[in-house]
Structure formats: structure tokens, C-alpha cells
Amino acid sequence: MSASHPDYRLSQLDQLEAESIHVFREVAAEFEKPVLMFSGGKDSIVMLRLAEKAFFPAKIPFPVLQVDTGYDFPEVLECRDEWVARLGLRLVVASVEEAIASGVVVDDGRTTRNRMQIGTLLHAIEEEGFTAAFGGGRRDEEKARAKERVYSHRDEFGQWDPKNQRPELWSLYNGRIHSGEHMRIFPLSNWTELDIWHYIDREQxxxxxxxxxxxxxxxxxxxxxxxxxxxxxxxxxxxxxxxxxxxxxxxxxxxxxxxxxxxxxxxxxxxxxxxxxxxxxxxxxxxxxxxxxxxxxxxxxxxx
Amino acid sequence: MDLLRFATAGSVDDGKSTLIGRLLLDSKAIFEDQLAAVEATSQSKGYDYTDLALLTDGLRSEREQGITIDVAYRYFATPSRKFIIADTPGHVQYTRNMVTGASTADLGLVLVDARHGLSEQSRRHAVLLSLLRVPHLVLAVNKMDLVDYSQERFDEIKREFSAFATKLTIPDLAVIPISALKGDNVVTRSEAMPWYDGSSLLHHLENVHVASDRDLRDARFPVQYVVRPKSDDHHDYRGYAGQVAGGVFKPGDEVVVLPSGMTAKIAGIDLFDREVDEAFPPMSVTIRLDDELDVSRGDLIARPNNQPQVTQDIDAMVAWMSTTPLRPRQRLLVKHTTRTVKALVKELDYRLDVNTLHRDQETGELGVNEIGRVRLRTQQPLLVDPYSRNRTTGAFILIDEATGVTVGAGMIND
Incomplete structure (x- = not known):
């Protein structure tokens, strides 16, 4: 045993990081056309950081997708642009306003922009033919998310069937999909809000x-x-x-x-x-x- | 601070949800809005108590039926450790969920009701945890308050379980008398049971030693992804990215790439923008070799004097998860480490009765939630170790090629 790691233990942040990086590489290797859903929020920024680490010194081998509600905070959009420029990524913007204008979603005056993001997002995934979409969801956020897999299958209508999820064992992820379907990928599944903040702090x-x-x-x-x-x-x-x-x-x-x-x-x-x-x-x-x-x-x- | 993953098994009746609710409450992992939501729901259902099971039963159908169907993951931390709970349903028709939760667990927590003692269900849970090689087991004898905190009753259950456990592979067993409802021996030692001199459940969870459970003997590195930047700054960079599955790798080590058998030396190990002097499980790193070999995803880097078996014949215990039974002559896909290959079911040796450990050799098929010994022939060789030695290179999943669904999980026999 070496002196630097007398007991070969990783801290919980190092372990979470290693597991998330594994997920990114697995998806990049097995899916034809992945995309990272990037809101400019802290979780999606941590995702981007992990993706950067997973492929370094090569560039991240997939684009990022943002759903623009038209009601986003300007500070968030600035931060998004800075990340995208630094990493040299392609940014796909799916705009809710454009989706309303082209009739992809209907603004009936009662539906919130948040809800209209769903149709806008699914339309963008279909248009671009993305087969896997990374999301920053964490299982500690909410109890329906507590049951979601790291690889979460979506049918050709983009729907999740919580009662019929694929078993997910060890770190053996099953990425088989049919044409027209896609997979949502949650590399931060096991991170908590505190883990995210500790990581932001540690990595500056x-x-x-x-x-x-x-x-x-x-x-x-x-x-x-x-x-x-x-x-x-x-x-x-x-x-x-x-x-x-x-x-x-x-x-x-x-x-x-x-x-x-x-x-x-x-x-x-x-x-x-x-x-x-x-x-x-x-x-x-x-x-x-x-x-x-x-x-x-x-x-x-x-x-x- | 390190990380402990544990799987809980048991039914609502054993008080499992109450126990988890209490661990979360006492470690402040439950927030006021979550508790308020649960209290409101309990009240609207006419209960005169707060049903903590509502905290963990996340899907609408589960709340309607009052049972846990799926694996739910819960998180809490104490100053010394972060915990991930895989909360699994206990009923026999959800064996596959229990297998799923146990696959990544460092520790299994089985609950029994002190009034009823060991049930068929608790025996099955212990068998599954043993089969999945979960290295630590805690048997929590719950509802001690309902048996007057009787030492005699506790000893009786403990004796019965220990006798049963000799048939299993359980490297580390702790038996703890608790009352999840009253909080006895959950976080702090109970004053109601002065005869018990062990630690409280939480204290045990915080201190159980897990780092040495990993395979640090057999250097195993399944290549996941080849990093080739082809940029001006890193024109000649070629690295093999992956997660260490076993052993310790160091720069300068002589290694062999399988299945080709070519050897090289490790030129460097990269962790993002810095070089590290060693890599061990479960680190995700990028290994550079001093020779330009043809290495691709699905290959495995090991030591010349300690190699996994390169084989197309797999002998494994398979947990079947599909409602369409497994039968001999069936064709499936096997995903093993970073390699996915076609396979044919050659033989089904026997079906294991997980309640009695009886081996039924007459069976012609494996149904959903059944476990059996299966022999597979793969189209290309896999690079395997026995599951008892390495939980990564000894494990695989089975995929139905037509539907794409995961239909089984396999553990390679010695």
C-alpha cells in the first residue's frame, strides 16, 4: 500500500465525480447523438464541468441545448454564454416564443412558460434527432425523482413510464433504444444539493x-x-x-x-x-x- | 467524509419505512415542507399518526396501493459519512427490485418484527444479499417495545438467524435490537435494553469499514472510451478512459491489453488536467501507454501476471426479471463491463428456491423474479473474473435484443 493513499478511500465528492464521469463516457461511447440540456443553473454547470473532465484534453463531444422560456434571468444567460465560449461548444437554443409562433405549443394564456417548455424541448430533440439528453435532475430533489433511473427511457412520444422502468444494476447501463425514442441521462442522480455546493466550492x-x-x-x-x-x-x-x-x-x-x-x-x-x-x-x-x-x-x- | 451505500429490505409491516423516516428525520435530511406534506396527507386519509411511509413512496400508484413497488433512493449525511439508501420492496414479486438495490450496496439491512421472528421473507432477503455479495449485513430486530424489550426473545431470533446464515456467504453480520417507532437503538443506545452492549444502528452504519471490501489485488481496467483530441495543443495525445474495476495502477507498470495480449508500460495516468501517481477503484481516469497499440472500447488492461479469464463460456447465477421466461436456446445480448456481445442460453442447470435454498433441476425455464444457474455461450470472448472476487468484472446484464429491455442480471460463478 502506498503512503499517499494508505487505505485507498475516496472522499464522497471524488466518488460521486468518478461515477458521473463514467456515465458521461458511457453515453458518448454508446449513443449516436447525445446532447446536454443546459439551463445555466448550478446543476447543469456542474454537469458541464464533469463532462469537461470526462473527455479532457479532448473537447466535449456533444452540443448543449437550452430551452429559452423568454423569461430567463439575464445573469443566467450571460453565464451560459461564457461557459459555451470557453469550452468551444455548439449551443442549440430551443425557444418557447418561437415554438408558440410556429404552433408547436399553444399559449392559451393559462399555461405557464415552464409547462410550455415540455413541448418545446421534445420538438427540439425530435428536430435535431438527439438520441440521449443529459439532464441535471437529482434524486434528492423530489420523491418522484427518487425512483428515476440514471438512464431514463422515453418512448417515441417523449413520455416516461414510471411503472415500467428498466432495472438498473451495478454500473451497467442499458442504452438500447428504438428509432424515434430517446434516453434521458441523469449523471447527478446521486448528488444532493449540498454535494453540488461543496463541489462548486472545491472546484471554484x-x-x-x-x-x-x-x-x-x-x-x-x-x-x-x-x-x-x-x-x-x-x-x-x-x-x-x-x-x-x-x-x-x-x-x-x-x-x-x-x-x-x-x-x-x-x-x-x-x-x-x-x-x-x-x-x-x-x-x-x-x-x-x-x-x-x-x-x-x-x-x-x-x-x- | 466517505460514502456508504446500503439496501433496505422488508415490508411495510416490519416498520421499514418508519425506520427510514426516523433516520432521515433524526439526521435532519427531511425538511419542514416534506414533513408538512406528509402530515397533511396522513390527516386527509384519516390517520391519527404521521405515516412516514408517505415520505418514501414516491409514485402515485404506490401511494394509492399503500405499497412500495420500485427502488427509491434516499440520501442523508452525518458529520462522518454520506449515506445512500436503496429502499427496496420486500414482497416476492419484487425480487428483481431488491436485486437491483443490492447490486451496488456495501451493506444490507434486513428488518424483522420481534413478535413474529424470522419470516420466509427475511430469509429470502438474506439469501439475495448473500448472492449479490453484499459484504456487510445488519439484521435489525424491530418492534422490541412490543415484546417488552425482552433479551430472551432477541437472543432466540439471533440464534435462529445465525444458524440459517451459516449456509450463506455473509462476511460480516451484526444483529441489533431496535424500536423504529420509539427510537430505541436507532440513533442513540436505548436505556430500555441495558442488556444490549452493541452499538446503535446509526453508529454501526457510520463506522462499518468498507474501503477494504473493494478488490485491490487484481488490476482491472475496462477501456470505456478512447480520448484523441487531434487538436494543435494535444496532437499526439491518445488516452484510454475508464473506471478502475480492481487493483492499483501506477505509471511505469507493465500491463497487458486483452484480448489481444499485447504488452506495454503505463506512461501516465491523467485525472482531468493533472497526472496522478496511482489509480484504484472506483476512480475514473485516463491511462496513456508508452507504445502505440490498437486499443479500443471493450478491451481490458490488466497485469501480465494476473489476468482475467478470456472466455466464451459463461457459468453464472442469473436473476431473471422479465415476464417472458428464460429458456434454453434463447438468444440474448450480454453487457459485461464495456463490452456488449450476443449470447446463446446453452443450459439451465437448476432453479434456486430462494426461501429454502433447494435446487430444482427439473425446471425447463426461469420465470420473472426467479434465480437459477445458467450456462451461456457468447459470440465473442468476455474478460471475466468470478463475481465473488470482483463485483465489476464478475457481473453482467442480459438484454432482449428486440425490445431493448434489461431482462436479467448475472453473477459469474467461481
Whole structure:
């Protein structure tokens, strides 16, 4: 036994990293046309970092796909562009507004942009002929996700069948699909929110500034703090005021709430999360609040 | 901080969900909004208690039927360790889910009800954990509060289980008396059972030694992907990417590439942008060789004096997972490490009764959730070790070529 690793133990972050890198390489080797779904949020940035490591010194051998709701935070789009430029990647943007304009999805005035992403995404996957799409979903986020496989099969309608999933044993992933089907791949399945932050901290990973404490004009709706914006007009009785906040997740800005926080470094965020008493989705995501099975239903339809 | 994966088995009646709920609650892995949702649902169902099983039963059909169908993964951490729980259903019709959860587990946790003692189900769980070579087993004797914390009752169950376990391969066994509902011996030692001098369940989980369970003797590196940047900066770079499946690799080591049998020396081992002085399981690295050999995905790098078997004849225990039975003469795909090949089922030696360990040699097929000894002939050679020696190079999955579905899991015999 060598002196440097007297007991050959890996830290939990090193082990998670090694397992995720294994998944990236497996997919690149077995799928004809993979794509990485990149929102510009922290989880998809960690995915990109792991992909960078998996193929280094070669470039990441697949493009990235972003679903642009038209309601994205500008800081997130800036961060996205910087990552894409640094790694020299091809960026495919699937725009919800274009999808509405061309009739791919219908804006009936009641459906949220978040929900309209599903049709937009499936259309882009079909148009480009992607056979595998990496997503940043984690099993600790929500209990329907707790049962999802790392390789999650989608039929030709892009649907997930939770009752009929393929068994997934050891690290032997089964990537067989038929023409027209695709696989969603979740390399971060076993990471928790804290693992993500510890990794961002350790690797000094560049993420959008809105994850850190800043001043912002916000208003309260349904117990959430939402950002003041032209896309999100104030309703009767609502007033906006400036507060010191940060975001725990980033999505459609009309639905993504922030939390009051003075945490301005990754270390301070880790301390804050360690004592947090609400899940990141429960605290800040209007889209998960509608019912007990909100996530399961959206996932079946083809959500990330 | 390191990582422990454990699989739990047992039915709702054994109090498994209550136990997991308690571990998550006490380690603060459950948040207020999750607890509030569970409390609200419990209330709307008219229960007079908070049904912690609702925390883990994530699919709508499971909540409707009140049973756990699928493997659910749960996460919690204490200051010393991160834990991943593969929470599996206990019923016989979900054996395949239990096999799935156990395949990656370092430790298996089997629950029994102190009032009823060992059931057919708990015996089956122990057999499956043993078959999957899960190196550590904990038998948690639950509901001790309902037997007046009786040492006699506990000893009786422990004796009965130990006798049964001699027929199995269980390198490390701990038997712990608990009450998941009352919290006895779950996180802290119980004052109600002064006669018990072992550790609490959580203390045991935090301290069980798992690093040495990995195969550090047999150097095995299945090549997953060939890295060739062909860029100006790295014009001549050619690296073999993969995850170490066994042993320790170091720069300068003489290695053999299988199945070709060509030898070379390791020129360097890369982990992203830095070179490392050794690689061991489960590290994902890129190995460079000092010679330009023809190496591709599906090949395996080993040591010249310690090689896996190169064979087209596979003798394995197979857990069958499809409702269409396995039969001799059937054609399947085998995925073993990074190699996928066609295979023919040559023989079905016997079906193993996982309750009694009886070997039924008369059987002509393996049904869903059944386990049997199978001989396969593959179209190309595989590079294998016995599963008892290496859980990576000794394991494979079976895929139905027409449907693409995973229909079985195999463990190669010694």
C-alpha cells in the first residue's frame, strides 16, 4: 500500500465525480447523438464541468441545448454564454416564443412558460434527432425523482413510464433504444444539493451571480418572493420593495422565488443550506406546488 | 467524509419505512415542507399518526396501493459519512427490485418484527444479499417495545438467524435490537435494553469499514472510451478512459491489453488536467501507454501476471426479471463491463428456491423474479473474473435484443 493513499478511500465528492464521469463516457461511447440540456443553473454547470473532465484534453463531444422560456434571468444567460465560449461548444437554443409562433405549443394564456417548455424541448430533440439528453435532475430533489433511473427511457412520444422502468444494476447501463425514442441521462442522480455546493466550492466553478446575495426589488405572492419584472406584472394588493436576497434555483423568473439571504460566498451558502429547513424546490418553485404528484405528472409528459 | 451505500429490505409491516423516516428525520435530511406534506396527507386519509411511509413512496400508484413497488433512493449525511439508501420492496414479486438495490450496496439491512421472528421473507432477503455479495449485513430486530424489550426473545431470533446464515456467504453480520417507532437503538443506545452492549444502528452504519471490501489485488481496467483530441495543443495525445474495476495502477507498470495480449508500460495516468501517481477503484481516469497499440472500447488492461479469464463460456447465477421466461436456446445480448456481445442460453442447470435454498433441476425455464444457474455461450470472448472476487468484472446484464429491455442480471460463478 502506498503512503499517499494508505487505505485507498475516496472522499464522497471524488466518488460521486468518478461515477458521473463514467456515465458521461458511457453515453458518448454508446449513443449516436447525445446532447446536454443546459439551463445555466448550478446543476447543469456542474454537469458541464464533469463532462469537461470526462473527455479532457479532448473537447466535449456533444452540443448543449437550452430551452429559452423568454423569461430567463439575464445573469443566467450571460453565464451560459461564457461557459459555451470557453469550452468551444455548439449551443442549440430551443425557444418557447418561437415554438408558440410556429404552433408547436399553444399559449392559451393559462399555461405557464415552464409547462410550455415540455413541448418545446421534445420538438427540439425530435428536430435535431438527439438520441440521449443529459439532464441535471437529482434524486434528492423530489420523491418522484427518487425512483428515476440514471438512464431514463422515453418512448417515441417523449413520455416516461414510471411503472415500467428498466432495472438498473451495478454500473451497467442499458442504452438500447428504438428509432424515434430517446434516453434521458441523469449523471447527478446521486448528488444532493449540498454535494453540488461543496463541489462548486472545491472546484471554484463559475455560476450565475444571482445565486449569491444581492439587492433586488421583489414582491410576495403565494408565500414566495418573486422578482419584479415586466413579465410578471404586480397584481392588486402586491407591492414591490428592495430586499437582500439570493436564488437557490434558477428557472423561469415568473415562477422562481428567491430567499432572503446575506450569503455572498459558496462557503456562506453551504453554511446556510446546512441549517435550511425547507427543500430548495419547496421554498422557491411555484411549479412544484400545484399537487402532491406535480413533478411525477410533468416528468411523464417529458419534463427534464 | 466517505460514502456508504446500503439496501433496505422488508415490508411495510416490519416498520421499514418508519425506520427510514426516523433516520432521515433524526439526521435532519427531511425538511419542514416534506414533513408538512406528509402530515397533511396522513390527516386527509384519516390517520391519527404521521405515516412516514408517505415520505418514501414516491409514485402515485404506490401511494394509492399503500405499497412500495420500485427502488427509491434516499440520501442523508452525518458529520462522518454520506449515506445512500436503496429502499427496496420486500414482497416476492419484487425480487428483481431488491436485486437491483443490492447490486451496488456495501451493506444490507434486513428488518424483522420481534413478535413474529424470522419470516420466509427475511430469509429470502438474506439469501439475495448473500448472492449479490453484499459484504456487510445488519439484521435489525424491530418492534422490541412490543415484546417488552425482552433479551430472551432477541437472543432466540439471533440464534435462529445465525444458524440459517451459516449456509450463506455473509462476511460480516451484526444483529441489533431496535424500536423504529420509539427510537430505541436507532440513533442513540436505548436505556430500555441495558442488556444490549452493541452499538446503535446509526453508529454501526457510520463506522462499518468498507474501503477494504473493494478488490485491490487484481488490476482491472475496462477501456470505456478512447480520448484523441487531434487538436494543435494535444496532437499526439491518445488516452484510454475508464473506471478502475480492481487493483492499483501506477505509471511505469507493465500491463497487458486483452484480448489481444499485447504488452506495454503505463506512461501516465491523467485525472482531468493533472497526472496522478496511482489509480484504484472506483476512480475514473485516463491511462496513456508508452507504445502505440490498437486499443479500443471493450478491451481490458490488466497485469501480465494476473489476468482475467478470456472466455466464451459463461457459468453464472442469473436473476431473471422479465415476464417472458428464460429458456434454453434463447438468444440474448450480454453487457459485461464495456463490452456488449450476443449470447446463446446453452443450459439451465437448476432453479434456486430462494426461501429454502433447494435446487430444482427439473425446471425447463426461469420465470420473472426467479434465480437459477445458467450456462451461456457468447459470440465473442468476455474478460471475466468470478463475481465473488470482483463485483465489476464478475457481473453482467442480459438484454432482449428486440425490445431493448434489461431482462436479467448475472453473477459469474467461481
Amino acid at each position: 466553478i463559475f455560476i450565475p451571480s444571482i445565486y449569491f446575495s444581492h439587492q433586488r426589488r421583489v414582491f410576495e405572492r403565494d408565500g414566495m418572493l418573486l422578482t419584479e419584472s415586466e413579465h410578471n406584472p404586480l397584481r392588486a394588493g402586491e407591492t414591490a420593495e428592495e430586499r437582500t436576497v439570493r436564488f437557490r434555483t434558477v428557472g423561469d423568473l415568473t415562477l422562481t422565488g428567491c430567499v432572503e439571504s446575506t450569503a455572498s460566498t459558496t462557503t456562506e451558502i453551504i453554511d446556510e443550506i446546512a441549517v435550511a429547513r425547507l427543500t430548495e424546490r419547496g421554498a422557491t418553485r411555484g411549479d412544484d406546488r400545484f399537487s402532491e404528484a406535480a413533478m411525477e405528472d410533468r416528468k411523464k409528459e417529458g419534463y427534464f
